[in-house]
Amino acid sequence: MIRRLCVLTAVMLSLPALVRAETPLKIGFVAEFSGPQGALGQDQFDGFMLLVERNGGKLGGIPVQILKEDSQLKPDVANQVVQKLIERERVPIIVGLTFSNIMMAVHKPITEKEVFLIGTNAGPSPIAGAQCSPYQFIVSWQNDTQAEVVGQYAQEKGYKKVVALAPNYQAGKDFVAGFRRLFKGEVTDEIYTPLNQLDFSAELTQLAARKPDAVFIFYPGALGINFVRQFQQAGLLGKLPLLSTSTADGLNLPAQKEAALGMISGTFWGPDFANPVSRQFVEDFEKKFKRIPSQYAAQSFDGALLLDSAIAKVRGNVADKPAFMAALKAANFKSVRGSFRFNNNHFPIQDMHVFEVAKDAKGRISLKTVATPLKDHQDPYHTLCSLK
Helix, strand or coil, X not given: CHHHHHHHHHHHHHHHHHHXXXXXXXXXXXXXXXXXXXXXXXXXXXXXXXXXXXXXXEECCEEEXXXXXXXXXXXXXXXXXXXXXXXXXXXXXXXXXXXXXXXXHHHHHHHCCCCEEEECCCCCHHHHCCCCCCCEEECCCCHHHHHXXXXXXXXHHCCCEEXXXXXXXXXXXXXXXXXXXXXXXXXXXXXXXXXXXXCCHHHHHHHHHHCCCEEEEECCCHHHHHHHHHHXXXXXXXXXXXXXXXXXXXXXXXXXXXXXXXXXXXXCCCCCCCCHHHHHHHHHHHHHXXXXXXXXXXXXXXXXXXXXXXXXXXXXXXXXXXXXXXXXXXXXXXXXXXXXXXXXCCCECEEEEEEEEEECCCCCEEEEXXXXXXXXXCCCCHHHCCXX
């Protein structure tokens, strides 16, 4: 009888652990999935899910349930879906966030509830600096840094006068500020257009009249497709060097086609990277989706790799927040960019590269690495962050 009671007690004590092991870990994924910019969010999601599916629906050996939510590029909608995920679904982790205005709207509501935020795109300057949180882990970049590398490239090319164009919101201003920081020539004009503007005929007329040495643009998604097409139609292709960030990528190039050839783009990763993780990622992505992955997919794949490593380290017990936070900060995974490490503000310290739009070995329009002007680069706001 005593032996039976001991066995029964052991079984009863193990039941909570067994239930935990069988109950999927809920993870919210919030991004833009509709409207002209919906492709950006979908590519983030596709990159993230590529690893989840490769792992048989698990991260860190733990079954996961990914709750996909569309923020619709509307801060009020984003707050509603975040509130639902936290209060109703009780998710301990939220991934994604495509646009900086959405990140700024939901960053505080997420992190103040001590929910872990794994940012796979937007990197606005306030959360890299004074508004940083120990619960944020941004696996993409800080907005300015993508433009800083292009500014450095423009400086090295000897351009004297540049006109900058971007949408009129947080990221647009961050990108232009980043370009200015390392370009020592003159930015003769900063032209900010509405976030939903798709007709750039008036701005292109201004460019033709001003005749700068080069043009710097930040136009993600459909904005970039339209701008580059209209740039060609205006007869400016080949006359004005076109420097960009988040404009010529795996999402836009199939639509931009030859109109984008010769464009310069600055970012952290390209599909021609030779490291094993990147090669396997590109191969798997192309096999599944029949297209070259964009950086949105690549950085989200890294987000999944980060969670895979950290969840495994705590054996699925993400409720132990100090341990899980330490596991995330350690970033013990191999990235598509090669190595990966977080700065004190939980943004990456990384090499920033310059790419040229060119045809690859299969004759497809893609990105070719041409330079690495910034190595082991830190964003300029990390010193304002109180985290150590």
